[in-house]
Amino acid sequence: MAQHQLELVNLTKSYKGKLALDHFSYRFETGIYGLLGSNGAGKSTLMNIITRNLKCDGGQIFFDRAEAGKLKQTYLSHIGYMPQQQSVYEKLTLQRFMYYMAALKGMTKKQAAEQIPQLLDRVGLWEDRGRYMGGFSGGMKQRALIAQALLGDPDLIILDEPTAGLDPLQRMAVREMIRELAENKIVLISTHVIADIEPIAKEILMIRDGKLIKTLSLLTDRLEGESLEDMYIRLFQ
């Protein structure tokens, strides 16, 4: 089983003098990681820097010990990203959107034809593939975005609020899907809903004012008796 590693070293980002990310360093290995933090803590900035949508002011990113800047396009080929905004093309059908994303991910037609039905089936949208996405509900858009993030079997999956707008059953289904996927991948999930990551995350990273204030291994630290929610309230109050 391939083991992957993502290492962030001293990532710093500021907006007009205000630090959004303050010398953030961490090493992620295969498994699911939850990013917790209040609004404006710097979670989305971190995700945007990892996906290279934002340039950081300082610091480096290493993927499998190679610097992301030097890997250039190869680095992006390892990434599956689901943004926080529901960025879907309203005038494209779901199927066309999936094939478009497959094209952008450099997949072959055969690969796309194999994966797209599987993924759409998995997120429960196979029957809706011929519909324009402008007519989708919020939950459907969310599931479509999860499906596109998984296209191309990426090694590093970054999900920004993946369960927002989903009903309880769908949330459970998505959670299970992520758990299945994470076997040999690094999955970063940013969320406010602790219950969504608590059962599946290997580690929780708590971020405040752009700094990593606490890391928590759910295998060991939870044994101390305090629930994750209580800890969150204690740390962020």
Add this chain to the structure above:
Amino acid sequence: MVKNEWIKLCGNRTLLLFMILMLLFNGLYYKWSLDVHADIQNQEPSASAYRQFTGELLTLSASDEEKLRFVSDSLTEMSEIMERQLRSEMGMIHNNDAESHLLSALYQEIEDELSRVTGYRDQIDTILQNVDVQMRRLEFGNYGALERHFLESRLTKTREIYGGLADVEPVFYPSRGIRALVDDPVTDCCCLFILLFAVFQLLTAERQNELIILSKTTRRGRGAHGTAKAAALAILCAVVTVVMIAESILVIGSIYPFASLMHPAQSVFPYCALRISLLGYLCIYTLIKMLFYLMCTAVFYVICCLFRKVVFVFFMLAGTVGLTVFLYLSISEVSWLAPLKTMNPIAFGQAGALLERFQCANVFGLAVNKLVLYPCLCAALALAFFAAGIRAFALAYEKHAVSDRFSFLEKKKKGHVGILRHECYKALVAQRILIVLAVAGIFAYALNTPFGEKRMSLSELFYNQYSEEVKGAYTDKTDEFIRQNQEIVTAWMREPGVEEWQQITYRAMSEALTQMSQYTQYLAAHENSYYIYNEGFTAVTGGNEGVNRQNIMVSMVLYAFAAVCFVLTMSIDDQHGENRLIHSTVKGRNAYIRSKVLVGMLIAAVLFGMFWLPPLKGTLRIWGTEFMFAPAYSLEHLDGVWGSISIFAYICLRYLGKYMMLLGIMIVSYLIEHKVKSSVAAIVWVCAIVEIPLVVMLLN
């Protein structure tokens, strides 16, 4: 609420930047166009000469009559000198005479200005006499009741107005400055672009960002909100008008200093029907313009309220403006369709024309002064349009569900992973650029007028005939042919008993041969040149002024369509932040941009093919392509063309340049859209950048 909307407008950096750009442009335009050097060809004296001479006249303590005598004497003296020169030099005019011509033109201009002032009383008397004559004619004429009533009413008013102005005492006032200010289309364009941009920002852009949905859920978020927006726009309209006109006055004043503005308006506009000073004239002018701009703003407002999609807003605006301009320019004043010209928004906005003389409109047999009628109509229409816009704004938000009627077909479609194909689909189908191109095709068809045969003068006819004999490679035989024919024509002219019609014919022949001889002199200075008589080549290589002007108009339409197409191509990825998704993929940067550029090039090619190729093909078909591979410098206007490039190559390069211009607009559109992230703002920016220089070119 109005204050909030006003703060939104003032705090909008893009709008402020756009305003500054338009102000700069307006100022520079006046500077370039008015601060002119002497134009020998058009006999236009320089701004400094005019300034100096009028300045000297103003400081003279003589009366206007004395000034007029002085200028008239100077003019007569100058004419005599020039005539003597002409006689002594056997009819040849040299360049050193040009200054005399310019000075003469300046004296003539000042004499006209002085005559207007000194002859004011006579002009009024003439008007009153004409009124009396027409009144008497009316008694015997055969008119319908309504028409008679209108004519009577008009004549009575004319007599009242001009009779009341008989005691006005105008004084000499250099009029170039004030005349340059009034009804300048560039200032109008700049103002209207700013207001259009503001309306877009306040309505369409807010709607695109779904801010209006939010405000509509609040207690005062509908009618009151719409009214506040309209009021803020009205305030902006007033501010823009005053600032733009004040700037124009300042710039013009720096070139042609204004004397006292307390002189009667009749000093510059002798038929002005108001007893006001020039200052009053400028105030009323500004007020009329303000009402006109307000009405236009209201039209923009109602269109932006009624249509949600940028494409439809653009089409409605383009259609409204296009139709208005077309009706105004194409309808004759004596046609039965004349009301569409006279009751046209463009006529309402001609504040200078309204103030220049007393004009009446026939309103059910009653003569109504247009100076009162048009501004009132502007105000009434502005109110009506704003009211309609507010009503549309206050309506419940209706989201048109995306139709899934053909989803069963979509399901059967096989997918593909070609980025270019996907980008083409996104731009052409999803963003409806195909519809834009179809409409552009209709415009291109309507504007396609190849340069054809024209009515020739007699000398042109002979020029054509003689040229047919010598066309081809230029040799000594060409000169020999011209010389021989010149001798023959001279001999014919000297024959006794030549009748007048024969004289006219011989003179035309002589003129044609002289013209040919001038051309061959030019050809003799160039090696391997060809004698070419093909006006089609002249037209398609930019040597025909009329065709060039027409091309500018075609370019204006073409570039507007191009701006919309290119901005829409790019904006599809900015609507909900899809760019973020794209940029995180392996081909979401270089390959994606490459595809966007290719799609842009494809659209540019289609537009180029629709707008530029048919007239080129038509012109060449009419005039033929003989000697197309002759050196380009064989055509006189291509004297500066480098090397031995052929006419064909020159045409190719010229049309390649036109295509490159479209690609330039593509790049500008992409960059601006990427920067402002709003298709509305981007379209207005690009249109302003590419259209206003064309307007200037057209005016000059």
